[in-house]
Amino acid sequence: MSAVVAVIDDLRQESDELDALVSELDGPAWLGPTPAERWTVAHQIAHLSWTDEVALLAATEPDRFADEVAKALAAPDAFVDEAADALVAAHAPDALLARWREGRQRLEKVLRNAPDGARIPWYGPPMSVASMATARLMETWAHGQDVADALGVTRAPTVRLRHVARIGVRARDYAYAVRGITAPEEEFRVELHAPGGETIAYGPPDAAQRITGPLLDFCLLVTQRAHRSDLAVTAEGRDADQWLGIAQAFAGPPGPGRLPRAEQDGRR
Numbered sequence: 118m119s120a121v122v123a124v125i126d127d128l129r130q131e132s133d134e135l136d137a138l139v140s141e142l143d144g145p146a147w148l149g150p151t152p153a154e155r156w157t158v159a160h161q162i163a164h165l166s167w168t169d170e171v172a173l174l175a176a177t178e179p180d181r182f183a184d185e186v187a188k189a190l191a192a193p194d195a196f197v198d199e200a201a202d203a204l205v206a207a208h209a210p211d212a213l214l215a216r217w218r219e220g221r222q223r224l225e226k227v228l229r230n231a232p233d234g235a236r237i238p239w240y241g242p243p244m245s246v247a248s249m250a251t252a253r254l255m256e257t258w259a260h261g262q263d264v265a266d267a268l269g270v271t272r273a274p275t276v277r278l279r280h281v282a283r284i285g286v287r288a289r290d291y292a293y294a295v296r297g298i299t300a301p302e303e304e305f306r307v308e309l310h311a312p313g314g315e316t317i318a319y320g321p322p323d324a325a326q327r328i329t330g331p332l333l334d335f336c337l338l339v340t341q342r343a344h345r346s347d348l349a350v351t352a353e354g355r356d357a358d359q360w361l362g363i364a365q366a367f368a369g370p371p372g373p374g375r376l377p378r379a380e381q382d383g384r385r
Contacts, residue, residue: 163204166217259340285339326354
């Protein structure tokens, strides 16, 4: 099995898992708040639907996708929220769910049939098919975590998280750049403990700057779904420690992140 097929298969499984989480919800539950400010469960699914559709547009009609990039540049802090708000306003929950299902199936078909070496334009540099599928999986998992948190559901971590971790590691220098900070020249060693006991590693084994911890916790950190103080991810070295405070696996401006759990509890 090729690496491209493997990540697309994992993307489908990740999407199906989230689909199962929301498919039986009633109307009021769709309007329940999630940890993302102002976003309901419906907003989370609307965002995934919209990004799948935009990714499909980028893969099939790059000239039209360029118009979407122009919209994003004109309102960088608002275009994502505006897109989610528009879909939530336009669709009842069952119609929104159907739209997400249709869009992700169409995108999957296009990604599976893309020619070898294809590059897909995006809001940053163009991406390979495997990278696009990885990015979609990362977003699906991260927004699925918001939904799970809203519903009080604990999801068992899977080996699919290796894709999220990989994009988080590869985005290290981007996290610095988006904050106007010069990234360190040296590579870091990242060692993560997967659910089945496997160690997933990136970077030189003898690197002075090191990150270690559970795979799940690292993924929660780089998607900014939990505060660093609530996670068992540790750093050795000043630069590695700085990175853990700014890491992000997603494109766009730095997110506000999440408050420490103790502060969240204090606000309830």
